Amino acid sequence: MSTKTPENAEHEDSDEAWRRVFLESQPTLRAFLRRRLAQEADVEDCLQTVFIKLVQRGDQVPLVARRAWLFRVAANECARHWRDRSTTNRVLVKQATYESSNHSDDHLQRLVAAETAEQLLQSIQNLPENWQAILRLRIHENLTFQQIADQLQIPLGTALTQMRRALQRLREDLQPRQDEASESERGQEQ
Amino acid sequence: MNELSNEAWREQCLLYLLGELPTERLAEFEARLGEADWFGDELAKMAETIQLVAEAPTPCQASPPLCVHDADVDSHACLDSHSGSSRLVLLAITLAASVMIAFVVGKQTRDPAENTVPNAATFTEATLVARAWAQSVSVLQLDEESLSEFAMNDLVLDGPEEFFTRETESDADDSAFAWIVAAIDDGDQIDG
Numbered sequence: 318m319s320t321k322t323p324e325n326a327e328h329e330d331s332d333e334a335w336r337r338v339f340l341e342s343q344p345t346l347r348a349f350l351r352r353r354l355a356q357e358a359d360v361e362d363c364l365q366t367v368f369i370k371l372v373q374r375g376d377q378v379p380l381v382a383r384r385a386w387l388f389r390v391a392a393n394e395c396a397r398h399w400r401d402r403s404t405t406n407r408v409l410v411k412q413a414t415y416e417s418s419n420h421s422d423d424h425l426q427r428l429v430a431a432e433t434a435e436q437l438l439q440s441i442q443n444l445p446e447n448w449q450a451i452l453r454l455r456i457h458e459n460l461t462f463q464q465i466a467d468q469l470q471i472p473l474g475t476a477l478t479q480m481r482r483a484l485q486r487l488r489e490d491l492q493p494r495q496d497e498a499s500e501s502e503r504g505q506e507q
Numbered sequence: 508m509n510e511l512s513n514e515a516w517r518e519q520c521l522l523y524l525l526g527e528l529p530t531e532r533l534a535e536f537e538a539r540l541g542e543a544d545w546f547g548d549e550l551a552k553m554a555e556t557i558q559l560v561a562e563a564p565t566p567c568q569a570s571p572p573l574c575v576h577d578a579d580v581d582s583h584a585c586l587d588s589h590s591g592s593s594r595l596v597l598l599a600i601t602l603a604a605s606v607m608i609a610f611v612v613g614k615q616t617r618d619p620a621e622n623t624v625p626n627a628a629t630f631t632e633a634t635l636v637a638r639a640w641a642q643s644v645s646v647l648q649l650d651e652e653s654l655s656e657f658a659m660n661d662l663v664l665d666g667p668e669e670f671f672t673r674e675t676e677s678d679a680d681d682s683a684f685a686w687i688v689a690a691i692d693d694g695d696q697i698d699g
Contacts, residue, residue, distance in 0.1 A: 381561055389555045484553060
């Protein structure tokens with residue numbers, strides 16, 4: 318039995334909002350995972366892992382990116398599943414060295430994340446100003462595309478297209494760094 | 508079902524991830540996910556990019572000119588963040604100034620008696636007598652020849668007498684030593 322006090326009301330509201338996002342996204346997540354994983358049991362395991370990570374780290378995710386976060390974690394879990402399966406004979410070695418390597422892995426990940434954030438910021442500043450405005454209004458101000466179109470006095474389709482192109486440009490800018498990070502991660506796992 | 512172009516499907520991904528995909532298109536969207544690998548990849552990549560952008564520092568913090576460029580909402584948000592930090596600085600300065608004023612005022616209004624150096628009257632009489640005796644002894648040149656003479660002299664009677672004479676000349680308020688003078692006089696009379 319839980320009581321809702323002013324101190325934990327915000328957390329409970331946040332938990333409730335997270336639960337709603339997860340339940341709404343679950344059918345699409347399942348469809349996404351079924352295409353990537355061979356067996357239904359793996360799909361369920363992966364969904365369970367996503368939910369556990371949501372409980373563990375969900376409060377750090379910005380409101381606007383919650384659904385995106387779920388799909389990112391699901392995609393990473395799929396990749397991990399296939400990596401683990403293809404390297405079953407290395408799992409025991411990895412487990413044995415996990416304790417010693419965990420600290421440096423975390424440190425490396427933090428460094429990569431910091432560099433990625435820095436480069437991302439630079440890439441955002443290199444975008445055309447109207448793309449930057451749409452990106453900021455949608456992601457950081459959490460306005461809908463319709464509200465953005467009204468505010469900037471542009472058609473709804475234009476707002477949507479410019480947002481998509483901005484994200485595409487950022488992804489292209491970040492791709493080499495993300496490839497390097499993936500290679501580094503694979504190297505450490507092996 | 509596949510009437511939309513790839514660009515249009517990408518925009519559907521964007522709308523879905525940001526929670527703006529209309530409910531009536533959801534079934535079609537899920538079906539598309541189940542039949543096209545590239546679509547799932549696109550969804551995953553877009554999800555990653557959106558999350559990175561959402562977790563990155565806002566362009567407003569990183570590039571002030573961008574704040575000026577846009578809507579009133581943004582300018583207001585920037586103004587709020589700047590005024591918040593300057594409010595903290597002002598608070599810290601006010602606090603430091605308050606502490607300094609309290610220290611200065613407190614020092615000035617403290618009892619003046621506490622600030623003065625203790626005068627001779629506050630010393631005990633015993634201390635004064637001991638100091639006078641030590642002074643009288645230290646002025647003597649003690650060598651082997653004069654040591655026997657020194658031992659024969661009555662320094663106890665000579666020293667303080669000389670000291671009290673000096674003190675009474677220099678200090679008008681000698682009433683505190685009156686009893687000592689009286690005692691020495693009495694001693695002379697008894698000896699004599």
